[in-house]
Structure formats: structure tokens, C-alpha cells
Amino acid sequence: MRKASRLFEIIQILRLARHPITAAEIAGRLEVTVRSIYRDIAALQAMRVPVEGERGIGYILRPGFDLPPLMFSIEETEAIVLALALLERTGDADLKAAARRVGDKIAGAVPPPLRQTLSARALHAWGTTPRQPEGIDLATVRRAIRDEEKLLIDYRDEYGRASERTIRPIALIYYSETANIVAWCELREAIRNFRADRVEACAATGAHFRGGGDTLRQVWISGWAENQREVG
Template structure:
């Protein structure tokens, strides 16, 4: 494999694989030796790619400024337009505005032929109604997830009983017709999926759970995988 092609393949592996990704895993993905991976990482860094990590730990792509617009294929343009159109229909005003902004920014960087393909994408989304109701507390919830900080919430369960909870919000999950908040419930000391439309009030506490977040997500994923096998 020619070296430029190998470097592009290495960049794509860094984009796609869960970080941090080890040199051994990168070597397997690109079909070269671990020693070559170390040299290629140094070359990419010298060319301007911001790659975090080090030998013996793993690597991650911190900021990818090496992807030229013309590398988007026609089908990738279709996927981009379709995905962002879907986001605009989910009912979250902030995300809808962000999706429109992203599409405009990306389109502006594309060659003219690709800009036309964005405007005339054959993959379209048409919905008679929004997938989810607009919820006033979504921005507070989203920011708590970003900052990895605990929330106090008022929650009404399926029996109509209201409780006050302190939770560690881990992820916002979009199901077919329900918007869920995957959390660690401090009251129950267990994972819980809270329906976002049943959260009547949220208060940011400022208390960080950052050291526990990655471990909790790994545990949750392991529990889900074990449940599928049973």
C-alpha cells in the first residue's frame, strides 16, 4: 500500500474506532506493523493532525483538520442531508437549529457540484408531526450530560406518583416514540431510564460525577449485552 493511502487509512481508523485506540489495533486495521504506526502517527502530527495519546496507552484524534471537502462521496452527502433532516424533525428546537446550522456550514465548504447535491438530495424526510414534544428542561439536561454533573429532578412514574431524585445523567436516548434519559439514580443506586416528558422540574447541582461516568457506561453496556445472551 502506498504511504499516502496508508496515512489516509490510518486517519480514518482514528476517526472510526473508539478512543483511545492502541497502536496494535491500528496496525491490525491498516495492515502494517506497530513500528510503522508509530512512524505514521509522527508523520500525521508533523502534517498538522492533532492526535492525542502516546505509546503504550493509545491514540485519539483530537481535531481533524485534514479532511478536504472533496472527500465526501455522493452517498456520504446523501447520508449527511438525511441525518440532519431527521434531527430537524425530532421536536427539540435547539437541536433543530443546530442541525440547520451544521448543514449550512458544511455545504459552504463543499465544491459547487457537492453543494448542488446537498440541495437536491434524493433522500428526504417528511413527517406529519414532530417525533417528540418540545421539552423546556432539555437544555439543562443536555448541559448536565456535557458537564458530567448531577441533576435534581421531579419525576412522575407510570402510576402517577411523583418523586424527587438526584441522578447522574449519562446519555439522552431517542427511542421510536419516547425520549429517555439514561441515568444512575442515586436514590435507587441503580441504572434507570427516565422518560423525559415525565420530568417536571430540573435543578443543576454543580456536583461532578466525571470520574465515574466512563465506568458506569461500561457497566451498563456489559449488563445490556449479558441480558441479550440470557
């Protein structure tokens, strides 16, 4: 986690805390060292963020300090609640954890009437949740899509045939039974869909296709339109 993001996370944690929270507790939530948290607290205090407390006892955020409120309508807030609930059904552990953090951040930033809507738990998304695939970390795929980095995968198709592919991932589709990786396959020289639960191993290659992601997505999307014309 970058330092700027970590400082924001610390402010959020302190804003939502109802009692002094120790550096060890914060470090545990952010998965960093206690020493890093001490340095971050000092940095926040140097920026005149009113963090009070001391080592071994805990820290609090003095009342009166706040970030600008997020202004959503009731319907927009309900849309957020349902969208976060749907993320619970992706089978992507990192996204599910991120959804919980997003909910906490929004709850701490919106005015009280909207906060009640977020905490009421009146909207739910039911259905089956796919298991997290064993051979690939979906967080790695999402990062490769963002960074436009090629992945090397060991893949077994629906007939059980094994192959090694170098792919350029451009999208990730979450279905109820699995996630599908949309990618340019260098072996087939075409856009292909790879079921995440059929990937037996995955590794980042360090090779990139920077600037090519948007072009490949346009090729992929244009294929939708072609298929629709054929169906019509």
C-alpha cells in the same frame, strides 16, 4: 458561545452572504451584542482575514479567502443530509437549530457538485415529531452529560407517583414519542431510564461525577449484553 467559535461562525456567515451583511444582522443570528461583533470583526481583520466594510453599511468577505474544502463522497454527503433530516424529528429545538447551521456550514465548504447534492432536498425523513418536554430542557441534559454534572429532577412515573431524584445522566435516547434520559439514580442506586415528558422540573446541582461517566456507560452497555444472553 466562545470567541473562537463565534469568529468561525462569522466567517461562515460572510462566506455564504450574497450581499453586505450588517453587524446587527450577525449579532441577531449569534445572539450576542452588536458591540461584540464589532470587536470580532476587528479581531478577524487583525488576523488578516479579508473582511471589508464599515459600521452601518455592512461587511463582506473579499473573494479569494476560503477554508479548506470538506471532501466527501456522494454517499457520505447523502448520509449527512439524511442524518440532519432525522434530527428534525427529535423534538429537541436546540439540536434542530444546530442541524440547520451544520447544513449551511457544509454547503459553504464543500465543492460545487456536492453542494448541489446538499441543496437538492431529495432525501427526507418522515414521521411523527415529539413535542419538546415542558419540565426539562434537553440542552441542559446534554450539557450535564458532557460536563458530568448531577441533575435534580421532579419525576412522575407511569403510575403517577411523584418523586425527587438526584441523577447522574450518561446518555440521551431519542424515540419517536419522547426522549429517554439514561442515568445513575442515587435514590435507587442503579441505572434507570427517565422519560423526558414525565420530568416536571429539573435543575443543575453544581455537583459533579467527573471521571465516572464512561464507567457508568460501560455498566449500562454491559446490561444490554446480559439481556441479550437471557433472551437467547
